[in-house]
Amino acid sequence: MGAQNSQPFAIPDQEEIMTETGFSQASVLRLYQRFQALDKDEKGYLSKDDLEGIGELAVNPIGDRIINVFFQDGRETTDFRTFARVLAHFRPVEGPVSSESVNSRLSKLKFAFQLYDQDKDGKISRAEMLQVLRMMIGIQVTDEQLECITDRTVQEADKDGDNAISFEEFAKSVEKLNIEQKMSLRILK
Ligand code: CA
Ligand code: CA
Numbered sequence: 547m548g549a550q551n552s553q554p555f556a557i558p559d560q561e562e563i564m565t566e567t568g569f570s571q572a573s574v575l576r577l578y579q580r581f582q583a584l585d586k587d588e589k590g591y592l593s594k595d596d597l598e599g600i601g602e603l604a605v606n607p608i609g610d611r612i613i614n615v616f617f618q619d620g621r622e623t624t625d626f627r628t629f630a631r632v633l634a635h636f637r638p639v640e641g642p643v644s645s646e647s648v649n650s651r652l653s654k655l656k657f658a659f660q661l662y663d664q665d666k667d668g669k670i671s672r673a674e675m676l677q678v679l680r681m682m683i684g685i686q687v688t689d690e691q692l693e694c695i696t697d698r699t700v701q702e703a704d705k706d707g708d709n710a711i712s713f714e715e716f717a718k719s720v721e722k723l724n725i726e727q728k729m730s731l732r733i734l735k
Contacts, residue, residue, distance in 0.1 A: 559627050566627075567634035567648050577633065581626050591623040592616070607681045611661045636729055654729045655717050662716075669710040672700050 557563075557578045564574055582588075584596045594613055603609035616624040616632050624632075634648040635657040647653065662670040662678050676696045684692065703711045703719035711719070 557626070563627055563630045567630050568637065569630065569634065573637075574630065577630055578626060581629055589623075591625045592629065593623055597624070608661055608678060611664075615657070615660070651725055652717075654725050655720070656713070658720075658725070658729065659713050659716050662711075669708075669712055670700075670716065671710045672696060675700055675711070 557574060560571075560574055563569065564571065567574075569577065581592065584592055584599050586596065594617065597613045597616060598604055603612055606612065616628060631648065635654055637648070659670070660666070662674050664674055664677070665671075676692065679696055679699065680692060683695070687695070700709065700711060703715045705715050705718070706712075
């Protein structure tokens, strides 16, 4: 089945997905075509291997962690609705966004935070920060430099002195960054 034959009405849960994600009908259709292209054996859902076919995630230093978000709660596959919902966090922001929207700043921050907080205790520990920094800048610096950068990053963000970064501290520390623009993927444009 080629892209030409994909009719919008054939997309499962299309209305719900549009409401949940804020994607337009055209965007949902485009994502669905992408989903189908990744779903090589046409089972209607994607495995981790399938998602590794997204070039932008394959080259992203924390791409594996992003891919894991599609497979929470021990699931081994992701259906189209989950696929669209996760990708909605990367939808570029155009114009005013309601705070409940999946691509609001708060929602994007929560998404980013969980990529760090792998044990889900609500805090980024020093060790968790080190892991992410190693993935992002690892090969360009020595272990010693990496330890220093980690200490500095944690200290700068850690306001209550527990040597970990809470969500509030995280949000505060990236206050000046343009998260809305940074967290967007070309695949959605
Ligand atoms: Ca943690
Ligand atoms: Ca803290």
